[in-house]
Amino acid sequence: MSSENINDKIHNEVNAVQDPTAYSPNYSEIWSKLSVINCEDKVEKKMGLSFLSWAWAWDKVMEVYPNAQYYFYEDKNTHVPYVRYPDGSAEVRCTVIIGHCVREMWLPVMDYKNNAITEPNSRQVSDTKMRCLVKCLAMFGLGHHIYAGEDVPKQKSTTQKEDKSAKASKNLDQSNISTQAATTQPEKNSENDDSSPSKDLQEETVDWKLAPNETQMEEGAKMWKDGFISSLTLFKTKEEVNGQWLNEENRPNITFMEKKFPEIYREMVNAIKDYVSKLPQEEKDGKDTK
Numbered sequence: 001m002s003s004e005n006i007n008d009k010i011h012n013e014v015n016a017v018q019d020p021t022a023y024s025p026n027y028s029e030i031w032s033k034l035s036v037i038n039c040e041d042k043v044e045k046k047m048g049l050s051f052l053s054w055a056w057a058w059d060k061v062m063e064v065y066p067n068a069q070y071y072f073y074e075d076k077n078t079h080v081p082y083v084r085y086p087d088g089s090a091e092v093r094c095t096v097i098i099g100h101c102v103r104e105m106w107l108p109v110m111d112y113k114n115n116a117i118t119e120p121n122s123r124q125v126s127d128t129k130m131r132c133l134v135k136c137l138a139m140f141g142l143g144h145h146i147y148a149g150e151d152v153p154k155q156k157s158t159t160q161k162e163d164k165s166a167k168a169s170k171n172l173d174q175s176n177i178s179t180q181a182a183t184t185q186p187e188k189n190s191e192n193d194d195s196s197p198s199k200d201l202q203e204e205t206v207d208w209k210l211a212p213n214e215t216q217m218e219e220g221a222k223m224w225k226d227g228f229i230s231s232l233t234l235f236k237t238k239e240e241v242n243g244q245w246l247n248e249e250n251r252p253n254i255t256f257m258e259k260k261f262p263e264i265y266r267e268m269v270n271a272i273k274d275y276v277s278k279l280p281q282e283e284k285d286g287k288d289t290k
Contacts, residue, residue, distance in 0.1 A: 024099030026249050033064050035141030050146045054130040057137050068098045072129050082125055088118035094132040095230050104227030105136035209256055221261045225268045232275045241276055
């Protein structure tokens with residue numbers, strides 16, 4: 001199945017969620033529900049690394065968000081389900097969509113020693129795709145402690161602290177702020193004046209703007225940009241695209257990207273303009289026609 005058909009299928013299946021009148025959870029709400037799920041007895045150890053069953057992980061997501069969707073990168077010309085690098089190694093990419101919230105993650109195809117494989121076979125690619133799905137779900141909170149080196153997710157102390165943190169996370173004049181999973185206590189913000197976020201902040205949030213160095217931050221910005229552009233296929237009118245652009249959960253990332261990485265920002269803007277220009281004329285202007 002081509003990438004275009006996959007995107008059309010996803011659009012049809014989540015159409016009810018994408019309806020502007022329908023309820024859609026925000027990033028903070030999703031994180032608060034998925035990040036506290038205890039995965040301790042489901043973690044498998046292999047070659048010194050921790051793994052989480054994709055079937056169990058997806059089951060847990062379905063219990064909370066039954067309309068969630070995922071899809072994998074596929075070259076639209078060759079239909080090869082991975083990105084091929086010049087050295088022959090491969091990288092799979094996965095996108096998870098919950099309501100209006102979109103996350104994208106990538107993972108190289110590796111051997112049992114965690115070395116990149118050149119010219120991988122279908123089994124190696126298939127296994128990596130499902131591991132990548134689990135990693136992408138961790139971006140929403142489920143099992144994120146595995147990647148942070150923890151054994152058990154930390155419990156939130158009070159709902160009030162979460163609400164205060166979520167409001168504080170919208171202040172873009174603080175470069176180390178989390179806008180998608182704000183779960184740290186507001187009084188700790190004054191202690192994070194250096195370029196490296198505190199240990200607690202790293203463990204409680206997954207946010208590309210909190211990367212420990214500018215190189216990783218830039219890579220995170222590119223992936224967020226790619227994920228945003230990929231999600232455009234779910235929207236069939238200019239008004240829907242504008243709604244995604246103005247979404248309060250997306251605006252902090254867009255604003256930060258515009259200031260910190262203007263070239264990536266311009267690439268995203270140009271891609272959006274190109275997509276909108278190809279929308280059917282009657283769908284673009286139909287709401288304005290009397």
